[in-house]
Amino acid sequence: MLKARQAKTIANTGNRGKPFGLAHVAIIMDGNRRWADLKGLPRLLGHKEGVKTLKELVRYVGSNGLQYLTVYAFSSENWNRTAQEVSYLMELFAAVVAEELEELNDSGVRLRFFGQLSTMPGNLQESFRNATERTKHNEGLSLSVAINYGSRLEITEAIRSIGQDVAEGNLSLDKIDETVVSAHLYTKDIPDPDLIIRTGGEMRLSNYLLWQAAYAELYVTPVLWPDFSCGEFEKAMVNYAARDRRYGGD
Ligand code: FPP
Numbered sequence: 001m002l003k004a005r006q007a008k009t010i011a012n013t014g015n016r017g018k019p020f021g022l023a024h025v026a027i028i029m030d031g032n033r034r035w036a037d038l039k040g041l042p043r044l045l046g047h048k049e050g051v052k053t054l055k056e057l058v059r060y061v062g063s064n065g066l067q068y069l070t071v072y073a074f075s076s077e078n079w080n081r082t083a084q085e086v087s088y089l090m091e092l093f094a095a096v097v098a099e100e101l102e103e104l105n106d107s108g109v110r111l112r113f114f115g116q117l118s119t120m121p122g123n124l125q126e127s128f129r130n131a132t133e134r135t136k137h138n139e140g141l142s143l144s145v146a147i148n149y150g151s152r153l154e155i156t157e158a159i160r161s162i163g164q165d166v167a168e169g170n171l172s173l174d175k176i177d178e179t180v181v182s183a184h185l186y187t188k189d190i191p192d193p194d195l196i197i198r199t200g201g202e203m204r205l206s207n208y209l210l211w212q213a214a215y216a217e218l219y220v221t222p223v224l225w226p227d228f229s230c231g232e233f234e235k236a237m238v239n240y241a242a243r244d245r246r247y248g249g250d
Contacts, residue, residue, distance in 0.1 A: 020237045022194035024068035025061070026216070028208055029054065031200030031224030038224075044088045049226035051096055060230040062107055062141035068190055069143050072208050076116065076150035090121055093147065097127045101134065108140025114186035115149030144190060151210035158184035187212055195240050197233075199225045217243050 029050055036046030054071065061069055074089060081089075104111060113128040120128075128147075161184050165171035171180070182188060192212045196205070201222040205213060219236045221228070 018067075019065040020061075021241050022237075023066075024070065024191050024193045024195075025066065025236075026070040026072075026193035026196045026209055026213075028072045028196070028198040028200075028206060029225040029228075030198060030202060032226060034200065035224040035226040044085060046226060047089060047092055051092065053226050053228050055100065056230060057228070057233060058104070058109065058141065058143060059107070060233065062109055062143075066141055068193075069141060070146060070187075070190070070193065070209070071144070072146045072149065072206075074115070074147045074149070075207060076148055076153055077207065079148075090124060094124055094127055097131050101131050104131075104143070105135050105138065108138045109135060110138040110140065110142045111135045112142065112144045112189075113147055114144060115147045116153060117148065120148055142190060144187070146186075146208070149186070150207045151205075152207060154186055155211055181211070185211060192216065194245075195219060195236070197221070197236050199223055199228050215245070215247050217245065 032046035032050040033043040034046070035049060036043045058069065073093065078089070079086060101111075111131045111134075113132060117125055117128060158181060162171065162176060162180065166173060166176075182192075187209070192214070193209060193216045195217045196209065196213055196219070198204075198218070198220045201220060203220055209216075217240055219239055221232065221236070223232050
């Protein structure tokens with residue numbers, strides 16, 4: 001018999017078809033600039049190469065029936081990079097959405113963007129809204145892009161919003177539980193990740209999905225993101241398959 005807490009956590013991770021034995025993979029795509037440095041290329045070209053990796057991976061996991069893929073494209077801390085790099089990334093995001101939307105839509109991908117989107121450049125907000133609206137009825141891979149995202153800010157906003165519900169008399173204090181908190185996060189419509197992959201070797205979560213990662217398995221590889229091929233993804237799946245997920249139980 002599953003304990004109530006365990007059953008609830010499993011329910012929260014989704015339970016439809018799982019081609020790789022899991023429903024949701026979240027990725028920290030790190031190492032683009034180091035990849036360019038190693039090749040003797042301008043550093044920012046590493047991001048362009050990173051987009052190619054993402055495109056191939058989306059095609060691969062989408063055609064294999066993965067349900068949810070979430071990628072960390074820009075953290076709220078990334079604004080501290082040089083103005084040149086920030087504007088390069090903003091232009092890259094706009095170009096990728098414009099160039100890829102038709103193919104993603106045709107292959108049944110449902111796109112979502114989450115983070116503090118209201119402070120992003122207006123053209124990007126518009127293109128994210130359009131892509132989200134355009135693909136919202138698709139039933140293939142659900143691809144979420146965390147952009148201008150930071151977990152602490154997400155949780156802070158959730159607390160504020162729950163506080164407002166309480167203050168307005170729409171929620172009583174004793175009704176606040178984990179389900180209520182989850183329902184106030186950007187990720188309210190998607191299950192918690194089963195596996196978080198980080199490329200580039202750093203052993204940290206960097207303010208990514210801190211609440212949602214409570215029971216996620218972690219896989220860190222030294223492979224730099226532009227080199228993270230479908231074969232590398234498969235290695236992560238094999239590694240995950242050998243894990244024993246106990247959700248804090250025996
Ligand atoms: C981290 O590598 C990567 C980023 C900050 C940007 C990732 C963005 C993409 C791959 C483009 C995705 C596009 C869309 C539309 C989803 P880094 O710069 O921190 O590399 P380093 O660790 O070598 O410095």
